[in-house]
Amino acid sequence: MSPRNEPAVTAELAAEHGLSDEEYALMLRLVGRAPTFTELGIFSVMWSEHCSYKSSKVWLKTLPTTGPRVICGPGENAGVVDIGDGLAAVFKMESHNHPSFIEPYQGAATGVGGILRDVFTMGARPVANMNALRFGAPDHPKTKHLVSGVVAGIGGYGNCVGVPTVGGETNFHPAYNGNILVNAMTVGIARADRIFYSAAAGIGNPVVYVGSKTGRDGIHGATMASAEFSEDAEEKRPTVQVGDPFTEKLLIEACMELMATDAIVAIQDMGAAGLTSSSVEMAGKGGLGIELELDRVPQRETGMTPYEIMLSESQERMLMILKPGREAEARAIFEKWELDFAVIGRLTDSGRLVLKMHGETYCDIEIAPLVEASPVYERPWEPTPARAELEPALGALPARPVAELLKTLVACPDLASKRWIWEQYDGQVGADTIYRSGQADAGVVRVHGTNKALAITTDCTPRYCVADPVRGGAQAVAEAWRNLTATGALPLAVTDNMNFGNPQKPRIMGQFVGAIQGMAEACRALDFPVVSGNVSLYNETEGQAILPTPAIGGLGLLDDGAGAVPLAFQAAGHAVLLLGATDGHLGQSLYLREILGREDGPPPPVDLAVERRNGDLVRGLIRDGLVAACHDVSDGGLLVALAEMAMAARMGAELPGLAGADAGQLFGEDQGRYVIACPADAAAEIARRAGEAGVPCSSLGTTGGTALTGFGHGAISVDELRRANEGWLPALMAGELAPVV
Amino acid sequence: MKAAVIVFPGSNCDRDLSVALERATGTPPKMVWHRETELPPVDLIAVPGGFSYGDYLRSGAMAAQSPVMRTVVEHAAKGVRVLGVCNGFQVLTEARLLPGALMRNAGLKFVSRPVGLRVENVESDFTRGYEAGQRIHIPVAHHDGNYFADEATLDRLEGEGRVAFRYVDEDGEPTADGNINGSARNIAGILNESRTVLGLMPHPERAVEPLHGGTDGQPFFRSLVEALS
Numbered sequence: 001m002s003p004r005n006e007p008a009v010t011a012e013l014a015a016e017h018g019l020s021d022e023e024y025a026l027m028l029r030l031v032g033r034a035p036t037f038t039e040l041g042i043f044s045v046m047w048s049e050h051c052s053y054k055s056s057k058v059w060l061k062t063l064p065t066t067g068p069r070v071i072c073g074p075g076e077n078a079g080v081v082d083i084g085d086g087l088a089a090v091f092k093m094e095s096h097n098h099p100s101f102i103e104p105y106q107g108a109a110t111g112v113g114g115i116l117r118d119v120f121t122m123g124a125r126p127v128a129n130m131n132a133l134r135f136g137a138p139d140h141p142k143t144k145h146l147v148s149g150v151v152a153g154i155g156g157y158g159n160c161v162g163v164p165t166v167g168g169e170t171n172f173h174p175a176y177n178g179n180i181l182v183n184a185m186t187v188g189i190a191r192a193d194r195i196f197y198s199a200a201a202g203i204g205n206p207v208v209y210v211g212s213k214t215g216r217d218g219i220h221g222a223t224m225a226s227a228e229f230s231e232d233a234e235e236k237r238p239t240v241q242v243g244d245p246f247t248e249k250l251l252i253e254a255c256m257e258l259m260a261t262d263a264i265v266a267i268q269d270m271g272a273a274g275l276t277s278s279s280v281e282m283a284g285k286g287g288l289g290i291e292l293e294l295d296r297v298p299q300r301e302t303g304m305t306p307y308e309i310m311l312s313e314s315q316e317r318m319l320m321i322l323k324p325g326r327e328a329e330a331r332a333i334f335e336k337w338e339l340d341f342a343v344i345g346r347l348t349d350s351g352r353l354v355l356k357m358h359g360e361t362y363c364d365i366e367i368a369p370l371v372e373a374s375p376v377y378e379r380p381w382e383p384t385p386a387r388a389e390l391e392p393a394l395g396a397l398p399a400r401p402v403a404e405l406l407k408t409l410v411a412c413p414d415l416a417s418k419r420w421i422w423e424q425y426d427g428q429v430g431a432d433t434i435y436r437s438g439q440a441d442a443g444v445v446r447v448h449g450t451n452k453a454l455a456i457t458t459d460c461t462p463r464y465c466v467a468d469p470v471r472g473g474a475q476a477v478a479e480a481w482r483n484l485t486a487t488g489a490l491p492l493a494v495t496d497n498m499n500f501g502n503p504q505k506p507r508i509m510g511q512f513v514g515a516i517q518g519m520a521e522a523c524r525a526l527d528f529p530v531v532s533g534n535v536s537l538y539n540e541t542e543g544q545a546i547l548p549t550p551a552i553g554g555l556g557l558l559d560d561g562a563g564a565v566p567l568a569f570q571a572a573g574h575a576v577l578l579l580g581a582t583d584g585h586l587g588q589s590l591y592l593r594e595i596l597g598r599e600d601g602p603p604p605p606v607d608l609a610v611e612r613r614n615g616d617l618v619r620g621l622i623r624d625g626l627v628a629a630c631h632d633v634s635d636g637g638l639l640v641a642l643a644e645m646a647m648a649a650r651m652g653a654e655l656p657g658l659a660g661a662d663a664g665q666l667f668g669e670d671q672g673r674y675v676i677a678c679p680a681d682a683a684a685e686i687a688r689r690a691g692e693a694g695v696p697c698s699s700l701g702t703t704g705g706t707a708l709t710g711f712g713h714g715a716i717s718v719d720e721l722r723r724a725n726e727g728w729l730p731a732l733m734a735g736e737l738a739p740v741v
Numbered sequence: 742m743k744a745a746v747i748v749f750p751g752s753n754c755d756r757d758l759s760v761a762l763e764r765a766t767g768t769p770p771k772m773v774w775h776r777e778t779e780l781p782p783v784d785l786i787a788v789p790g791g792f793s794y795g796d797y798l799r800s801g802a803m804a805a806q807s808p809v810m811r812t813v814v815e816h817a818a819k820g821v822r823v824l825g826v827c828n829g830f831q832v833l834t835e836a837r838l839l840p841g842a843l844m845r846n847a848g849l850k851f852v853s854r855p856v857g858l859r860v861e862n863v864e865s866d867f868t869r870g871y872e873a874g875q876r877i878h879i880p881v882a883h884h885d886g887n888y889f890a891d892e893a894t895l896d897r898l899e900g901e902g903r904v905a906f907r908y909v910d911e912d913g914e915p916t917a918d919g920n921i922n923g924s925a926r927n928i929a930g931i932l933n934e935s936r937t938v939l940g941l942m943p944h945p946e947r948a949v950e951p952l953h954g955g956t957d958g959q960p961f962f963r964s965l966v967e968a969l970s
């Protein structure tokens with residue numbers, strides 16, 4: 001088979017497609033003859049790191065993925081968990097790192113578009129978006145441009161589609177100078193008995209293409225996402241796709257309308273590797289063959305080749321298998337929404353992928369090996385050496401006034417208010433948002449038409465992960481679990497977004513392996529299974545890797561959304577309590593980095609049994625209406641947590657319970673702790689219940705006034721803290737913090 | 742009160758408006774698709790927020806040319822009450838039911854947050870439930886909310902008491918500080934000459950129950966129900 005007008009496939013051409021010598025040899029063996037150019041393209045994207053998970057697969061299998069609430073774990077477009085009353089939450093997080101660095105607006109926008117499709121493909125209406133962003137040093141010449149483009153792109157897409165963005169996190173660190181991270185998460189709601197899957201079924205059934213037309217954009221996006229960047233990264237701009245959120249909105253509505261019938265057998269979005277991965281995966285999962293007439297694919301440009309059509313990553317497209325005879329009904333719905341609809345092929349019993357165009361065959365290969373024989377690597381890895389303990393003398397307070405230390409901390413890049421970012425996202429469309437960014441430890445969104453609510457968070461502390469990947473992986477999971485708990489929600493399940501450097505370097509692979517080990521341990525201990533996820537490797541530029549960043553997206557459930565608690569103090573005269581033990585751990589803390597200029601020591605230990613005991617207590621207290629406000633103690637330690645509750649409320653507190661505290665006690669990042677505020681008459685009951693549960697409970701003081709005071713460091717004005725906290729990011733974006741050139 | 746909500750393919754606050762209207766009236770409004778040329782007999786037509794046809798052109802410009810808007814304009818001429826929220830306000834100005842235009846926010850960024858408003862006119866069916874000069878908080882979420890009209894038009898709007906809502910600062914004053922999008926004279930919402938058509942950028946439907954974080958939108962819908970039932 002050698003179609004006209006296609007280049008001959010050579011070892012050199014295969015190498016340009018990112019196939020190793022071994023992979024090329026394996027492909028030749030599987031095809032059993034000289035492969036066509038189109039076939040080479042298909043093998044190269046299906047076997048790319050991005051699509052095949054070849055470096056990560058063996059480790060991902062070690063994560064716990066089942067539980068009483070899990071309806072569908074990893075392997076489908078998104079994870080599905082039972083939220084009761086016949087409803088299910090469908091969610092996933094996915095990276096769009098490489099495209100967002102090259103073209104921040106479109107890269108981030110299409111990241112949101114892609115994750116939305118992963119969720120509504122399964123029959124769920126998207127109800128909330130989140131994101132986890134990591135940028136380079138604030139003073140790096142590119143950072144401002146990247147922040148501005150990424151945020152506008154996320155907003156531009158999500159706002160138009162009409163899905164509220166209710167939370168997220170943003171960090172800055174020089175390790176991301178050449179590789180920013182843009183991880184987007186979507187949560188949707190579906191009827192538990194109406195989940196749509198991707199396995200094709202029914203020989204002869206029509207294969208239907210819907211959505212936007214196919215253009216030449218995004219060809220080899222998946223391959224790009226599977227290689228390191230070099231200095232010429234920007235030359236790759238043509239491989240970034242362009243998003244059209246209006247079409248996505250139409251596609252959601254049209255799919256929801258068709259999904260209300262029983263016409264669909266299987267459905268999958270065309271994401272990375274476009275028509276190739278969707279057709280191969282659907283047929284592969286169903287154990288069937290598929291034959292496509294590529295002339296029938298709606299095309300935006302003239303003269304497109306089969307290679308280009310199969311590898312295009314044009315956005316807003318879906319592939320469906322319909323029941324026979326239902327084409328007209330489905331077509332009418334898509335035409336109502338003014339979207340393309342084309343029957344482009346049918347399922348066969350051959351087990352082969354056959355592609356024809358202009359009467360010629362461009363591809364005829366077995367599907368099973370493409371999926372099953374894809375290479376799997378057990379990459380060599382080295383454990384990350386443990387960091388030396390810090391000298392104990394660091395725990396003493398320095399000569400600078402505590403007020404100044406606190407102001408410096410709340411204005412540091414990782415702790416400064418991200419209002420400049422999230423006010424660009426519509427946080428309330430849908431009119432079901434209970435808490436959005438800045439209001440509670442997690443975004444809280446009511447399940448429409450019910451009293452239930454979902455709590456959603458994204459968490460990871462990369463500086464912990466680089467120092468100790470195992471502990472960092474466990475901490476990311478524990479913090480997500482804690483943030484959900486702090487709103488009163490029962491944590492249900494996790495989606496993960498594993499962002500790492502080049503896995504062919506044993507040191508980097510060791511970070512990946514360590515993070516997975518820590519995550520697996522924490523997910524088991526906290527009954528918090530992983531139901532979906534995404535891996536992004538090769539986040540390196542000129543050999544410089546990012547900090548290991550296993551971003552965790554956590555989902556929790558509140559039976560009554562009205563009972564969710566915010567983080568801001570609610571009234572003057574409330575008692576302020578600390579639940580959990582403080583040892584004063586300063587290793588890898590923000591205090592150490594921002595005040596003492598050191599990034600060393602081991603990250604704080606994570607005791608999962610303690611974590612669980614403390615969280616279960618707090619959740620019970622909230623459920624029983626004893627708690628007015630709750631905030632977990634994380635970045636910056638106890639005094640920063642208190643400042644955040646005060647700033648959100650514009651109300652101070654008298655804190656005699658902190659008298660005599662040293663730097664470790666004020667700013668240490670010991671895990672498993674929560675600050676709560678409650679009516680004064682509830683404090684004794686809380687202390688009693690904490691005692692019963694064996695949870696350390698200490699009284700810190702009382703809310704009120706306009707300053708944090710009463711602990712021997714004068715009156716720290718909440719207004720001044722607020723100005724410092726709110727001022728940093730707008731000043732950076734206005735160019736008032738001069739970049740170092 | 743019988744109400745209809747217009748649905749363009751890119752509308753995304755149609756459900757929210759419908760829920761708020763149903764809360765206020767007890768009956769769900771009729772949802773009317775953009776290709777319709779006839780409207781059911783209703784007392785109120787509501788044009789919701791969103792991105793009508795994607796708004797890649799000027800916001801609301803294409804929607805103003807849609808089949809259903811021709812019918813809405815006819816009904817407005819007969820005195821049927823017409824409400825435009827956010828993108829709906831943009832559509833009503835493009836359809837010339839209200840004067841002026843909504844330009845890109847002065848800060849050039851999308852802005853989503855609760856804003857302080859002062860109720861300036863309480864003599865319309867939309868605003869009678871408020872007290873004159875009352876300060877309320879209602880969320881906004883828009884990229885193109887910067888109200889513009891020539892000075893003569895602005896003077897006329899002021900003179901005829903057709904400014905319904907104004908953006909105000911924390912002290913309740915219509916200062917530059919309180920003006921979130923650069924609107925001329927801090928205008929957040931205006932009425933037509935006969936006070937039967939209202940357009941506003943803030944979303945009253947996002948402030949009708951305690952879980953929204955505020956209920957200052959309730960009097961808005963109550964006014965309509967009391968006037969039109």
